[in-house]
Amino acid sequence: MIFEPLQYDFMQNAYAAGTIIAIVSAIVGFFVVLRGLSFAAHALSHIGFAGATGAVLLSVDPLFGLLTFTVASGLAMGLLGERVRGRDVAIGIVLAFALGMGALFLSLYTRYATQAYNILFGTILGVSTTDVAISFVLGIIVLMAIAFLYRPLIFASVDPEVAAARGVPVDLLSALFMVVVAVAVAEAVQVVGVLLVFTLIVAPAATAGYLASRPSSAIALSVILALLETWVGITLAYYTKFPVSFYIASVGFACYLLARLLGSRLHRRTKLVQTA
Numbered sequence: 717m718i719f720e721p722l723q724y725d726f727m728q729n730a731y732a733a734g735t736i737i738a739i740v741s742a743i744v745g746f747f748v749v750l751r752g753l754s755f756a757a758h759a760l761s762h763i764g765f766a767g768a769t770g771a772v773l774l775s776v777d778p779l780f781g782l783l784t785f786t787v788a789s790g791l792a793m794g795l796l797g798e799r800v801r802g803r804d805v806a807i808g809i810v811l812a813f814a815l816g817m818g819a820l821f822l823s824l825y826t827r828y829a830t831q832a833y834n835i836l837f838g839t840i841l842g843v844s845t846t847d848v849a850i851s852f853v854l855g856i857i858v859l860m861a862i863a864f865l866y867r868p869l870i871f872a873s874v875d876p877e878v879a880a881a882r883g884v885p886v887d888l889l890s891a892l893f894m895v896v897v898a899v900a901v902a903e904a905v906q907v908v909g910v911l912l913v914f915t916l917i918v919a920p921a922a923t924a925g926y927l928a929s930r931p932s933s934a935i936a937l938s939v940i941l942a943l944l945e946t947w948v949g950i951t952l953a954y955y956t957k958f959p960v961s962f963y964i965a966s967v968g969f970a971c972y973l974l975a976r977l978l979g980s981r982l983h984r985r986t987k988l989v990q991t992a
Contacts, residue, residue, distance in 0.1 A: 838959070
């Protein structure tokens, strides 16, 4: 009964794409949370919405417009370096403008409202073999970039001033990382859509942060949580016909609350042991 969905090609594609995107989102999300860039990552998804709807207006693949807008915006944010952490107001204004552009594009070409809905809420149960292949290629690129940047990125994320003093190109690193985030966001939109991209980019990493202290452990746990949320969401959506994004968001929220409870208790127990 539990393996019934796997007999259908569209479900095989959904699990394959979901697995790729969950792994990539979880790993990138760890650094997003560590660097305090959650709002910037969220803004990228909304900016990508404008690009996707613009591509629809031009009869181009929405993923092309999504990638173009998110990568360009991610590079712009990255060039702000560490200052982007304190630019919530500026990012929020750009975000609102991007949503306005998306609404304008939709009003100009309303017959593609279904595609816009898919962009907003995700279409994981409708991905094709080609979409899976594209996700795989983008995922490999992102993971290779993270592997290349890993050590200096950890250093610059924890203590950017000391990293800069040691010769680490902090500003360049920030720009490159935001481009990586942009690609990961564009990928995640296929699963949870623009409105809930936070779910896979931030929730697993934030949850893992309460339960693991070492970067490698936190990344591994984040990946496990992202996979769990995605697989459970896809499976429940198949049996109930409710949106995948609803289940992924719900499971992610439940895991986060549980982690906060367990994390605080574990922290208090550790302090008692240390003071005993």
